[in-house]
Amino acid sequence: MFDLSDDQQAIVDMVAQFAAEELAPHSAEWDETKHFPLDVLRAAGELGMGGIYAAEEHGGSGMSRTDAVLIFEQLAKADPTIAAYISIHNMVVWMIDSFGNDEQRAAWVPSLASMETLGSYCLTEPGAGSDAAALATKAVRDGDEYVLNGTKSFISGAGASGLYIVMARTADTGSKGITAIVVPEGVPGLSFGANEKKMGWNAQPTRQVMFDDVRVPVSNRLGEEGSGFGIAMKGLNGGRVNMGACSLGGGQAAFEKTVTHLKEREAFGTPLINQQALLFRLADMETELETARTMLWRAADSLDRGKPDAVKLCAMAKRVATDAGFNVANEAIQLHGGYGYLADYGLEKIMRDLRVHQILEGTNEIMRLIIEGWPPHERG
């Protein structure tokens, strides 16, 4: 259960090499210049990373959630921001592949899986974050069309994506009145806010998405009217383990840099690694990461098997892994001393990038509510 198969090892090796050669050398510059590397995302798409767990029928890679966790850890070792965007894109592809009908899947999945078209996921609104069921963006049926009005916020990839999955209200019945609608770029009335200034995640754009009488055909609806909230929550289960894996990869990179630093840096006449107090800190960091990895693998395995405890395990794994990644990155800065605070050493970027993983895909406070069986959306 805890050994990788030959195929998984080959996949990890390939993704690690791709990340080391195509992401790591540019990661600091992309962060500084807020560059969203569309060409590198396409290259990732050609390797199968655009539809990791979408079915092969329409161009997906047909792999498991466990494979995805392995892949996102490796990508995030080089760049948590790009890894995290690829995770969000995968959620979009999976939603269309899982809840779309045959026409929708055939129309949208191939170019998404190859990442020639990018996807964005529009759930959060200025007035509806953790309480997603309170969303107010409306979709009103008008003949064969839906007319959308409202604003979505914190949307990753907005402005660069070709397809937006929008969770919109089709009835005033709480979580049961939400519908998933696919909006393509370029339709009249669709516009974007400014690229948000953020603490981290600078290599992917985050904007508001505004809908002003946006008309799309009813055939762009995923599933039935009112099924959107269920789709949104199912998507987030996988999103949570992926984001946990992104934190794990970032934390693992910070840990490895720290081990190297402590072996090389001398103080008081000996390399720092010989200070037992620091060795204890390293042991705690590595243990925290391995705990996270173990939880992530277990949660992903539960998702793969469709077990009833998957929701709870994904929430636990997300909480544990995103806290572990951030704590380890923060500790790594401390153990690097002043150098940890310098951008050239790459540690402060990891910490800035990982901070938001404790907030998104459901905050770590919401994870605790889910673990103890208080899903706020059931208030109806």
Added chain:
Amino acid sequence: MKIVVLLKQVPDTADERKLDLDTGLQDRDASDLVIDEINERALELALRSKDADKSTEVVVLSMGPDSASTSVRKALSIGADAGVHVVDDGLAGADAARTAAVLAAALKNVGFDVVIAGNEATDGRGGVVPAMIAEHLSLPLLGNLVSAELSADGVRAERQVSAGTQSISAPLPALLTVTESFDEARFPNFKGILSAKKKKITVLTLADLDVPAPSGRTTMVNTTERPARAAGVKLTDDGTSATALVEFLASNRLI
């Protein structure tokens, strides 16, 4: 068109490479074993021909111990259609002449229109095996290329020589050797990795091949371990260091 790419498994140049001083052979346990990078470039050239014409068949051929099968499998994940692995205890420590004779026999067995090899391997660095194979099979040898275009009509290629660039061509069948001017291999994609196991690797032994017994072989007379790196020369600038530096560079034939 059928292209056979010759593939050698070598110690990773990123690791420390060691000779077994008793046998004069490389110590295979000392470092990771990988496809020689130059062979990956040869494979990439073959796969680009396949990209342009899907009917092209790309086969990788490797002679080496059991461990070489992992490199053949890797080539299959990158995109080769099939593999051929020549493995036989009688080939341990085979010299260049023997290797060329065996590979030539294997190529006859497999069949081909084009053979692509690297110009030299990073371990042995003999750089003679492809030419010997061409001789065995009476093939035109287009060696040390910097670019090449393959088509059903033949090969057009360029070779860099000290006096300039030669444009050369040959009808098929032909044997090419590529240099580092060629592009690195593509990454294997997920589908490639997951389908590599389903592709066929044919294992051949000496008994399967019509190879004449060798009339002799190179013998290793002596092996010496590379000396540990000595400290470099330090020049202290007392006003004459420029002259000393020029003398140092000139005496070491660096300028």
